[in-house]
Amino acid sequence: MIPGAPPIRYRGYVTTPLQFTQAFWNNPHPVYAQLREESPVRPVTLPNGMEIWLVTRYADCRAALADPRLSKRQGAGDNARSLAQPVRSPLTRHLLANDPPDHTRLRRLVSREFTARRVEALRPRVGELSAALIASLRERGASADLVEDYAVHLPIQVICELLGVPIEDQADFRRWTSVMVSASASAGGAGVPEAAAAFVGYLLGLIGRKRAAPAGDLLSALIATRDEGDRLDEDELTSMAFLLLLAGHETTVNLIGSGMYTLLTRPDVRRSLEADPALVPAAVEEFLRLESPVETATSRTATEPVTYGGVTIPAGAMVAISLLAADRDPERFPEPDAFDLGRPDNQHLAFGYGIHYCLGAPLARLEAQIAFTDLLAAFPGMALAVPADRVDWRPGTLIRGPVALPVTL
Ligand code: HEM
Numbered sequence: 001m002i003p004g005a006p007p008i009r010y011r012g013y014v015t016t017p018l019q020f021t022q023a024f025w026n027n028p029h030p031v032y033a034q035l036r037e038e039s040p041v042r043p044v045t046l047p048n049g050m051e052i053w054l055v056t057r058y059a060d061c062r063a064a065l066a067d068p069r070l071s072k073r074q075g076a077g078d079n080a081r082s083l084a085q086p087v088r089s090p091l092t093r094h095l096l097a098n099d100p101p102d103h104t105r106l107r108r109l110v111s112r113e114f115t116a117r118r119v120e121a122l123r124p125r126v127g128e129l130s131a132a133l134i135a136s137l138r139e140r141g142a143s144a145d146l147v148e149d150y151a152v153h154l155p156i157q158v159i160c161e162l163l164g165v166p167i168e169d170q171a172d173f174r175r176w177t178s179v180m181v182s183a184s185a186s187a188g189g190a191g192v193p194e195a196a197a198a199f200v201g202y203l204l205g206l207i208g209r210k211r212a213a214p215a216g217d218l219l220s221a222l223i224a225t226r227d228e229g230d231r232l233d234e235d236e237l238t239s240m241a242f243l244l245l246l247a248g249h250e251t252t253v254n255l256i257g258s259g260m261y262t263l264l265t266r267p268d269v270r271r272s273l274e275a276d277p278a279l280v281p282a283a284v285e286e287f288l289r290l291e292s293p294v295e296t297a298t299s300r301t302a303t304e305p306v307t308y309g310g311v312t313i314p315a316g317a318m319v320a321i322s323l324l325a326a327d328r329d330p331e332r333f334p335e336p337d338a339f340d341l342g343r344p345d346n347q348h349l350a351f352g353y354g355i356h357y358c359l360g361a362p363l364a365r366l367e368a369q370i371a372f373t374d375l376l377a378a379f380p381g382m383a384l385a386v387p388a389d390r391v392d393w394r395p396g397t398l399i400r401g402p403v404a405l406p407v408t409l
Contacts (some may be wrong), residue, residue: 032325056325057330066354070300090238151256158249164217254293254401289348
């Protein structure tokens, strides 16, 4: 049992409340280890009040991610229920809020843009963007916040260029998406309806401008798809733009942040990569496995009773799949807490599994590999400017990564 937490009764099950304090966000691993060991499939109450079944063992998580009896449709976005209909529809008709056959149709429309080959062609441009960010870090002088001054910018610039979203607008949509992804950390999802309404207004304006003056970007291509046939309706178009913009920049920032945290606190790992940069891709997989930037997959709803590890989740219940807990399961990964550059068969779940497997995985890997290679090469003397235990991690069960990473360069 978690120390100090009295058992509570929840619909007939004895459950221990997870204590969502900053100490938990900073190091949730011991709590997840205990859950995996003692009650790997159990109901919990999230900080936003949502009651949900939490799955923590690798085998169960992988089975749940691929289970067609767990629907994305009824979950329709964890914060979506607080939204008024005119805002809700244009934000909740995307890939992560759909089951087949709609999911299959929507995914086919965008998947060709994100194949490993298409993404590899972006390497020179991502390299240029990274080099410019490194140059501006140098101009800053002796110190910087690696999250705010580098990690945030690379993914956001890449996804904006890909979609054709003006980079000058980033302050606005970063504010809105940050409220929306942090909603799992607070009671009632404070600020979500306002942020969502502002985002929808922005997207509708942008789509209108692109429709009037199409360019060679992904958003213009999706608008043409919409306007030429019946394969994408207006809400699906807005929702797709919303999901790509959100997923394109709220995730990779945390991979770069948590990976740099590891490198700055583990001189042995850093020395290995400095000695042999060809190890960077293997390091990225370990960063993903150890500090899954998407801590918990987006919620699903059981359409019928489902049983994992001998525990039955009733029909109608919401299900949360802990990618962070799964990827440190000793049943799947020997010495799961160790950083191992030679780990064989590193099939972690950080990008999910099954039909909703991350569309942007090749892009995220490319951005991260370039980021770590460039940062290590540019700043061999870089060090954390605060003690490691003073680095706070983002609150909330959806996204995991350091809030800020103050360094001396
Ligand atoms: C390190 C960075 C990233 C991580 C860890 C990550 C993780 C994930 C995970 C775990 C899922 C599945 C969620 C679920 O099943 O509930 C997912 C889906 C998705 N991701 Fe990523 N992602 C990352 C970067 C990106 C990028 C850069 C893009 C942008 C292009 C992107 C676009 C998507 C989309 C569109 C889906 C939905 C796919 C579907 O439902 O078919 N992701 N991602």
